Amino acid sequence: MNLSDILVARRLVSLEDIQRAGEHQRENGGRLADVLVALGMLSAEVAAEAVADIPAAPNTIADTGIDGLALLQLMMKGMYSENLELQSQMGDAMCLPANVMAVLITDATERKLIEGLGAIDTGVGAVQETRCGLTKLGRD
Numbered sequence: 001m002n003l004s005d006i007l008v009a010r011r012l013v014s015l016e017d018i019q020r021a022g023e024h025q026r027e028n029g030g031r032l033a034d035v036l037v038a039l040g041m042l043s044a045e046v047a048a049e050a051v052a053d054i055p056a057a058p059n060t061i062a063d064t065g066i067d068g069l070a071l072l073q074l075m076m077k078g079m080y081s082e083n084l085e086l087q088s089q090m091g092d093a094m095c096l097p098a099n100v101m102a103v104l105i106t107d108a109t110e111r112k113l114i115e116g117l118g119a120i121d122t123g124v125g126a127v128q129e130t131r132c133g134l135t136k137l138g139r140d
Contacts, residue, residue, distance in 0.1 A: 002054065003032050003033060003050060003051060003054055004018045004032065006050050006053055006054065007036070007042070007050055010050070012042060012046060012050065013036065013041050013042065017036070017041050018032075020039070021035045021036050021039060021041065024038075024039060033047040033048070033050065033051050034047075057097050058096065058097065058100055059097070059099065059100070060100065060103075061100060061103060061104070063100075064096070064100065068104075068107070071094070071096075071104055072104055072107055072108060072111075072113075074094060075090055075094065075101075075104050075105075075108065076108065076113060076114075076134070076138055078090060078093050078094065079114070079132070079133075079134055079138070080134060080138075080139065085117070085131045085132055085133065086120075086129045086130075086131060086132070087101050087102065087105055087129055087130070087132070088129060090104075090105075105132060108132075108138070109132075111137075112135055112137055112138075113134065113135060113137055113138035114132045114133060114134055114135060114138050115132070115133060115135050116130045116131070116132060117130070117131040117132065117133045118130065118131055119131070
């Protein structure tokens with residue numbers, strides 16, 4: 001959950017306010033909370049409280065609070081039903097950071113559920129990602 005979601009859910013700002021602040025942010029830079037305060041949409045105290053309530057991203061599978069096998073099954077389901085091939089795609093779909101996805105991909109590879117299909121250029125500098133595909137065992 002990000003700051004804008006928290007603020008809208010608490011009815012502290014509207015979606016229109018977030019869009020207006022986003023436009024201001026694109027033109028002038030800065031953090032969303034600071035922009036909302038500068039535009040008079042929030043007080044500094046309310047913005048600070050909301051920022052403090054943003055949950056930390058998990059650093060391990062245990063940090064997610066979800067069983068590792070369940071996460072592995074969700075990843076496999078996403079690969080199968082949504083044709084996800086890249087770690088970044090899977091991470092975006094599951095809302096998990098790259099380090100947690102790397103552990104899941106390693107586990108799936110060791111279990112022979114997925115296999116590497118070759119590297120592709122992501123278009124971001126020299127960054128490459130390995131395409132992953134389901135094995136027969138993974139599809140089953």
